Amino acid sequence: MSNPTPATALRYHEATKYAPATIGNHPPLDWAAQPASFKDYATESPVRLAAFLPHDPNPFTGDQPGALAAAPAGLSLAGLSRLIYAAYGITGLIPQEARPTYLRAAPSAGGLYPAELYVVVRDSSDLFPDLFPDLAPGLYGYHPLQHALVPLWEDAGAHQALVQACYGNAQVAAAPVVLVVSGVFERSRWRYQQRAYRRILLDSGHLIANALLVGPELDLRIGLTAAFCDDRLNELLRCDALDEGALAVLPVLAPGIAERPAWAALPSTAVPAETGDTLAALHEASRCAIERPRLPAQGDESAVALHAQHGWSTSISLLGDGLAPNPLAGRVFTGICDRRSTRGFSDATISAEQLARILAAAYLPEEVRLHAQPTLVPDLLMTFVAIVGVDGLADGVYYLAPQGLELRLVRADVSRQALGFLCLGQELGSAAAAVIFHAADLSAAVRRYGDRVYRYLHLDAGMLGERLSLAALAEGLGASGIGGFFDDHITELLGIPREQAVVYVTTLGVPA
Numbered sequence: 001m002s003n004p005t006p007a008t009a010l011r012y013h014e015a016t017k018y019a020p021a022t023i024g025n026h027p028p029l030d031w032a033a034q035p036a037s038f039k040d041y042a043t044e045s046p047v048r049l050a051a052f053l054p055h056d057p058n059p060f061t062g063d064q065p066g067a068l069a070a071a072p073a074g075l076s077l078a079g080l081s082r083l084i085y086a087a088y089g090i091t092g093l094i095p096q097e098a099r100p101t102y103l104r105a106a107p108s109a110g111g112l113y114p115a116e117l118y119v120v121v122r123d124s125s126d127l128f129p130d131l132f133p134d135l136a137p138g139l140y141g142y143h144p145l146q147h148a149l150v151p152l153w154e155d156a157g158a159h160q161a162l163v164q165a166c167y168g169n170a171q172v173a174a175a176p177v178v179l180v181v182s183g184v185f186e187r188s189r190w191r192y193q194q195r196a197y198r199r200i201l202l203d204s205g206h207l208i209a210n211a212l213l214v215g216p217e218l219d220l221r222i223g224l225t226a227a228f229c230d231d232r233l234n235e236l237l238r239c240d241a242l243d244e245g246a247l248a249v250l251p252v253l254a255p256g257i258a259e260r261p262a263w264a265a266l267p268s269t270a271v272p273a274e275t276g277d278t279l280a281a282l283h284e285a286s287r288c289a290i291e292r293p294r295l296p297a298q299g300d301e302s303a304v305a306l307h308a309q310h311g312w313s314t315s316i317s318l319l320g321d322g323l324a325p326n327p328l329a330g331r332v333f334t335g336i337c338d339r340r341s342t343r344g345f346s347d348a349t350i351s352a353e354q355l356a357r358i359l360a361a362a363y364l365p366e367e368v369r370l371h372a373q374p375t376l377v378p379d380l381l382m383t384f385v386a387i388v389g390v391d392g393l394a395d396g397v398y399y400l401a402p403q404g405l406e407l408r409l410v411r412a413d414v415s416r417q418a419l420g421f422l423c424l425g426q427e428l429g430s431a432a433a434a435v436i437f438h439a440a441d442l443s444a445a446v447r448r449y450g451d452r453v454y455r456y457l458h459l460d461a462g463m464l465g466e467r468l469s470l471a472a473l474a475e476g477l478g479a480s481g482i483g484g485f486f487d488d489h490i491t492e493l494l495g496i497p498r499e500q501a502v503v504y505v506t507t508l509g510v511p512a
């Protein structure tokens, strides 16, 4: 598809780069104006999900687990409760004078939690009369403080409207229950101004990864699409598009064969904004219209070009003769519930086997006994790994060829000090044993998917970041996402053109 350049995504990305000369210009935070981190829906008849959690004691009731906590998962209220909790439930609390910070199952830049979760229930009584006896067809909002669903519109029309918004996506149509993820812009913009859009998408990617990863353990098959008509879906969610926008749709189904057609990503059809490089301009320009956009032409030109670019140097395959299972396999739910971002690393080293299993969890999950994970736009994100503390691997910056988990040396000169500087001077960067960078050729990506690719790339990178982090924690190591970095200094380190976009950074190491 053709798109006038510079596209809104390119302008937005350039305008929201951090640079050493301007990083100090950010205005101080207005604490009195901080938005609440979740919607405190008032309702008299919530659908309570807490009793289905297996925790002892139950974090919401304080009770010991009863019979419902042992109820089988799958397509049932028990399965839905555990799925939603693992995706985005409250798993921790930091008491504070003004108001506590509720930590969630997924990490969030600055602990601001801009993502919201909705549930759409289909009328499945014809097929499965006993599926959800306590959950009438309709639209629900998720109340994290109660771990409950709040009815917003009890009507079978909600699911029909969702299917229509998703252009008839067969997986969404077949799903008895569908999760919808949105972003409430001001929650993050309050702190990060226009750069917030990047973090809202990354945050959402993290929670989506949780749902996708835990699904099979709960006997559920979770799909993913970010191809929908924004106006239609926002209307269903009753979002004021200036404040909140739908970002992703996750159909929840019984295990089985995937339905077709089900598009994960389609090009945006909105006319790019003539001017404007703000969060709102990009969200607007990256909409999909009422008519289903045509799929972009097939092709993996960018992947081929990348491999050619980084194919010349010696490569180290991390797969070797096969990898041991990642310790996350079989205990994803617990791994997520116990997860916390690491706040400091010691300068101890990690092993090459650990790094291999962590990278495999993100890029080749089946190699380490995790289930295959969907990607919105395969082949568009490229991965680089800066190694400064991995036993058996020489320090350096490597391009990671994901198919064979091959490290190809880009440059040997890298220091902890330089990595710390790139992460805005954060110690997480300078003390990490390995730092993983995700970047993309944004112009090429926009040529295929329009401005909407900005959403896809950041959602995908958030998903990769979550799998890297969970896998690292399962190894007894530490991890943290880094959303604040000096963009142009990173492209310089990676040896890629300045025009290419650095999307996300993940630090790995031994917790201090």
Ligand SMILES: Cc1cc2nc3c(=O)[nH]c(=O)nc-3n(C[C@H](O)[C@H](O)[C@H](O)COP(=O)(O)O)c2cc1C
Pocket (backbone or CB within 6 Å): 103, 104, 106, 107, 108, 109, 110, 111, 199, 202, 203, 206, 339, 340, 341, 342, 426, 428, 480, 481, 482, 483, 484
């Ligand atoms: C997209 C994203 C960006 C983040 N960026 C940073 C960062 O730059 N520095 C940092 O110390 N932590 C960063 N974090 C970690 C958050 O601060 C952390 O998730 C949040 O405080 C909640 O804590 P928890 O992850 O332990 O639940 C980031 C997390 C995400 C998801």
